[in-house]
Amino acid sequence: GAGVSQTPSNKVTEKGKYVELRCDPISGHTALYWYRQSLGQGPEFLIYFQGTGAADDSGLPNDRFFAVRPEGSVSTLKIQRTERGDSAVYLCASSLTGNGANVLTFGAGSRLTVL
Amino acid sequence: QKEVEQNSGPLSVPEGAIASLNCTYSDRGSQSFFWYRQYSGKSPELIMFIYSNGDKEDGRFTAQLNKASQYVSLLIRDSQPSDSATYLCAVNPRAGNNRKLIWGLGTSLAVNP
Numbered sequence: 001g002a003g004v005s006q007t008p009s010n011k012v013t014e015k016g017k018y019v020e021l022r023c024d025p026i027s028g029h030t031a032l033y034w035y036r037q038s039l040g041q042g043p044e045f046l047i048y049f050q051g052t053g054a055a056d057d058s059g060l061p062n063d064r065f066f067a068v069r070p071e072g073s074v075s076t077l078k079i080q081r082t083e084r085g086d087s088a089v090y091l092c093a094s095s096l097t098g099n100g101a102n103v104l105t106f107g108a109g110s111r112l113t114v115l
Numbered sequence: 116q117k118e119v120e121q122n123s124g125p126l127s128v129p130e131g132a133i134a135s136l137n138c139t140y141s142d143r144g145s146q147s148f149f150w151y152r153q154y155s156g157k158s159p160e161l162i163m164f165i166y167s168n169g170d171k172e173d174g175r176f177t178a179q180l181n182k183a184s185q186y187v188s189l190l191i192r193d194s195q196p197s198d199s200a201t202y203l204c205a206v207n208p209r210a211g212n213n214r215k216l217i218w219g220l221g222t223s224l225a226v227n228p
Contacts, residue, residue: 043159043216091159108158
């Protein structure tokens with residue numbers, strides 16, 4: 001697509017529920033990143049995919065968080081047993097490659113609210 | 116010490132003035148530096164990137180990098196009300212990948228008509 005598309009744009013859920021957030025990167029971009037951003041903070045790195053594989057998942061806060069990118073395009077971030085502290089805007093970004101010279105293009109984000 | 120530091124602001128400038136945004140970083144080996152603009156409720160969008168010491172100009176925007184002093188700045192000339200946003204500084208600490216950009220908290224800029 002023309003830009004990075006994220007769905008849903010807003011998700012309200014109850015504590016303990018399971019949530020999936022979807023990201024459709026720019027066509028042809030091999031690198032895909034998930035960040036999350038809390039109010040007044042900069043984006044916090046979660047995970048990076050190069051193609052289908054998670055090249056770096058060191059930013060995932062704990063094992064309740066998991067992400068996949070089975071065909072090297074669309075990615076899904078999965079959060080199990082959600083907690084109130086998971087409330088944030090989850091940003092997906094893509095770049096042409098994972099090279100440091102490539103610019104990240106962000107999607108509009110998925111705002112997650114855990115009640 | 117935070118890895119990437121920015122004054123949170125708000126920085127308030129009159130329309131037409133020069134806005135100067137500063138960012139310092141702790142990792143002396145950092146390779147590339149990015150300025151993103153984020154409007155309230157929106158996602159970050161790239162304004163400029165810079166890799167080499169010195170100035171880089173793009174329209175009304177100039178990025179300045181001083182690796183010896185470990186700071187990078189963004190100047191906005193002829194500031195417009197539409198420039199009012201939060202400006203995020205991001206640093207790539209290693210060559211060859213940008214997966215772990217380290218972000219500052221952002222500086223809020225208000226341009227007053």
